[in-house]
Amino acid sequence: PGTARRHFIRQAIDADLAAGRFDSVCTRFPPEPNGYLHIGHAKSICLNFGLAQEFGGTCNLRFDDTNPIKEDTEYVDSIQDDVRWLGFEWDNLHFASDYFDQLYAWAEKLVLDGNAYVCDLTAEQTREYRGTLTEPGRDSPGRSNTPEENLDLLRRMKAGEFKDGEKTLRAKIDMAAPNINLRDPVMYRIANVSHHRTGDAWCIYPMYDWAHGQSDSIEKITFSICTLEFEHHRPLYDWYCDKLEIHHPRQIEFARLNITYTVMSKRKLLQLVRDKHVSGWDDPRMPTLVGLRRRGYTPESIRAFCADIGVAKFNSTIDVVRLENAVREHLNEVAPRRMAVLDPVKLTITNWDENDSAVEMMSAVNNPGDESAGSREIPFSGSLWIEREDFQEDAPKKFFRLKKGGAVRLRAGYIVDCHDVVKDADGTITEILCTYDPQTKSGQDTSGRKVKGTIHWVSCGHAAEVTVRNYDRLFTAENPDSTAEGKTFLDYLNPDSLSVTTAMVEPELATAAVGDRVQFERLGYYIVDTDSRPEALVFNRIVGLRDTWAK
Numbered sequence: 058p059g060t061a062r063r064h065f066i067r068q069a070i071d072a073d074l075a076a077g078r079f080d081s082v083c084t085r086f087p088p089e090p091n092g093y094l095h096i097g098h099a100k101s102i103c104l105n106f107g108l109a110q111e112f113g114g115t116c117n118l119r120f121d122d123t124n125p126i127k128e129d130t131e132y133v134d135s136i137q138d139d140v141r142w143l144g145f146e147w148d149n150l151h152f153a154s155d156y157f158d159q160l161y162a163w164a165e166k167l168v169l170d171g172n173a174y175v176c177d178l179t180a181e182q183t184r185e186y187r188g189t190l191t192e193p194g195r196d197s198p199g200r201s202n203t204p205e206e207n208l209d210l211l212r213r214m215k216a217g218e219f220k221d222g223e224k225t226l227r228a229k230i231d232m233a234a235p236n237i238n239l240r241d242p243v244m245y246r247i248a249n250v251s252h253h254r255t256g257d258a259w260c261i262y263p264m265y266d267w268a269h270g271q272s273d274s275i276e277k278i279t280f281s282i283c284t285l286e287f288e289h290h291r292p293l294y295d296w297y298c299d300k301l302e303i304h305h306p307r308q309i310e311f312a313r314l315n316i317t318y319t320v321m322s323k324r325k326l327l328q329l330v331r332d333k334h335v336s337g338w339d340d341p342r343m344p345t346l347v348g349l350r351r352r353g354y355t356p357e358s359i360r361a362f363c364a365d366i367g368v369a370k371f372n373s374t375i376d377v378v379r380l381e382n383a384v385r386e387h388l389n390e391v392a393p394r395r396m397a398v399l400d401p402v403k404l405t406i407t408n409w410d411e412n413d414s415a416v417e418m419m420s421a422v423n424n425p426g427d428e429s430a431g432s433r434e435i436p437f438s439g440s441l442w443i444e445r446e447d448f449q450e451d452a453p454k455k456f457f458r459l460k461k462g463g464a465v466r467l468r469a470g471y472i473v474d475c476h477d478v479v480k481d482a483d484g485t486i487t488e489i490l491c492t493y494d495p496q497t498k499s500g501q502d503t504s505g506r507k508v509k510g511t512i513h514w515v516s517c518g519h520a521a522e523v524t525v526r527n528y529d530r531l532f533t534a535e536n537p538d539s540t541a542e543g544k545t546f547l548d549y550l551n552p553d554s555l556s557v558t559t560a561m562v563e564p565e566l567a568t569a570a571v572g573d574r575v576q577f578e579r580l581g582y583y584i585v586d587t588d589s590r591p592e593a594l595v596f597n598r599i600v601g602l603r604d605t606w607a608k
């Protein structure tokens with residue numbers, strides 16, 4: 058906190074506390090339970106919960122559940138899981154639907170004070186009467202009702218006397234206001250649908266602007282932090298609080314997070330799931346928190362990313378490389394190193410002990426950057442798997458891995474010299490023949506030999522076979538949302554975003570548990586996926602060791 062940069066929201070809070078406008082910092086995170094949370098929500102969560110922590114205040118989790126058509130308890134549960142997984146705990150859990158009675162009572166007050174009226178216009182007429190940026194709106198006939206008429210109509214709306222869309226309750230503000238949000242916005246609409254919490258108790262539901270600020274006020278929120286699109290709603294937020302003479306939070310807007318090579322709108326994410334372009338909300342390619350979590354992202358890395366990108370007042374798009382770097386940096390510190398061969402070819406050591414089951418245990422450090430991570434023993438034998446691409450028969454001079462007539466160090470093992478290869482009828486190499494140099498054991502090398510390359514390997518007789526899912530970006534375009542050339546985001550799906558292989562891994566990994574994260578040396582970071590069974594482990598690639606997309 059002491060070293061945290063004073064971004065404009067911190068400065069606004071500092072100023073309000075100093076001026077005595079508020080004496081505490083109470084924030085909230087207000088998701089609508091109509092989808093799973095994504096990395097954009099993480100920015101808002103880190104900001105709201107982070108500010109509360111920093112200023113010794115409180116942060117609520119409030120479900121903004123005022124639109125029953127799209128909402129579901131599945132989402133309510135997943136959102137709570139996600140917030141906790143990110144590392145935050147709310148002070149209070151609320152539902153905007155718990156405030157329906159209070160909101161309704163306040164609506165009657167606005168009606169009686171002459172500040173709201175019942176309107177008969179259809180949705181289409183309402184839009185038409187609202188006017189445009191250059192033309193003022195026209196009055197709805199309902200605008201001249203008396204408060205008594207409006208009260209009667211509102212009560213009958215609530216009692217279910219009217220059909221969907223037949224009437225609305227509108228705030229009576231100013232049909233000529235330059236800010237169109239102030240041209241008598243709708244407060245209640247009629248919708249004869251069940252709500253996931255209130256059931257059939259209500260057939261009128263509050264609009265976002267009417268519910269949101271009042272919910273903030275009821276909870277005595279001091280700083281209502283929202284995204285930039287709501288800047289033009291702030292005068293309405295303030296109008297409702299002023300007319301009701303209730304606790305008046307300060308709304309502060311910040312730029313929403315956009316990231317390259319992904320889409321972030323819940324509608325589009327839902328479409329990816331429904332149309333089966335991905336396996337579900339938690340598909341490891343999704344920008345949802347359940348997706349990132351399954352991909353192997355750590356909560357720490359997401360929090361670090363959110364802190365790194367900061368908070369600004371103008372919209373921009375963040376390079377996805379920054380997100381990938383955040384998890385790479387964290388896993389570089391904490392992930393144990395293991396050897397895994399994704400595309401195996403056999404390497405036989407021809408001068409190994411006649412008894413070809415002879416095994417020598419090699420000591421390998423678990424994390425060169427963290428001594429406390431210790432080391433492990435890996436079996437080395439005369440029969441090894443190495444990566445097919447680490448061998449070239451006619452290699453260029455600059456190829457420092459294994460070639461015929463060349464030498465390479467086997468990580469944590471010996472230097473081997475290649476003298477021949479075995480091929481099948483098609484000319485594909487099936488076996489690489491080498492001798493090992495007994496003087497070159499890692500850590501005890503007395504040979505004085507220097508070789509340029511080091512490659513990874515696993516012993517054939519000891520390796521465990523696992524499935525590896527190599528994930529890549531879901532979209533090939535930097536901005537899949539761009540509607541250029543009449544395309545939609547689905548036209549930019551990356552056909553190669555998932556490739557599945559069988560890999561040979563060191564025996565230590567045979568007992569890995571779901572959720573374990575490791576670095577496959579020289580390849581990248583991997584996590585044991587939830588699809589794993591004890592004899593059939595599945596590893597997801599979290600991220601490569603370096604950014605291979607960079608040109």
Ligand code: ATP
Nearest residue numbers: 087088089097098100101283284313314321322323
């Ligand atoms: P969507 O476009 O996905 O429907 P939303 O804003 O309607 O997003 P909500 O559930 O209402 O989704 O969002 C809850 C909170 O998270 C809001 O305060 C919203 O401002 C914030 N939020 C949503 N998306 C982003 C984003 N991309 N960057 C930062 N904050 C976000």
Ligand code: MG
Nearest residue numbers: 087088089121
């Ligand atoms: Mg919203």
Ligand code: MG
Nearest residue numbers: 089091323324
């Ligand atoms: Mg939305």
